[in-house]
Amino acid sequence: MPLEVQLRPKVRYKQPQRLNFVSILMLAFLALLGYCLYAIWPALSLRSNVESELGDALTGFWRLNNVGESAVRMQLPEIKRKMVERLRKLGVRDKSLEVIFHHNKKTVAIEARFTTSFTFPGTAKTVSVRFKPRVETDAARVDW
Numbered sequence: 001m002p003l004e005v006q007l008r009p010k011v012r013y014k015q016p017q018r019l020n021f022v023s024i025l026m027l028a029f030l031a032l033l034g035y036c037l038y039a040i041w042p043a044l045s046l047r048s049n050v051e052s053e054l055g056d057a058l059t060g061f062w063r064l065n066n067v068g069e070s071a072v073r074m075q076l077p078e079i080k081r082k083m084v085e086r087l088r089k090l091g092v093r094d095k096s097l098e099v100i101f102h103h104n105k106k107t108v109a110i111e112a113r114f115t116t117s118f119t120f121p122g123t124a125k126t127v128s129v130r131f132k133p134r135v136e137t138d139a140a141r142v143d144w
Contacts, residue, residue, distance in 0.1 A: 039120045051133040054110045065103045109136030
């Protein structure tokens with residue numbers, strides 16, 4: 001006599017609602033992230049533009065470094081003054097802006113140190129951030 005096997009009834013699980021605590025929490029987190037990026041974006045954009053400007057000036061400083069130390073000493077104050085002017089036009093308002101030129105036989109680098117601030121919209125909260133963008137390259141001369 002064959003044994004009769006009883007099948008269990010199919011389990012029906014409760015489906016979560018479309019709008020629940022987790023989805024609301026994720027939406028609030030994304031909104032907060034977007035709000036912070038909106039507030040910080042001008043400062044990040046300024047840093048990127050400064051780094052790009054330093055990169056543009058690095059080629060001329062590299063050429064000058066290959067000419068010789070006396071040429072660097074003579075022309076460096078003028079180059080530094082022009083670089084500060086260009087960074088001011090870019091939007092750097094920090095009065096203690098520093099542009100530092102590093103050079104030796106192995107590397108050539110330009111660094112800018114400045115502070116900028118941003119304000120969170122809808123609040124009076126202002127945050128100051130110190131940036132130190134630096135660009136550098138190898139100072140070796142390439143002979144083709």
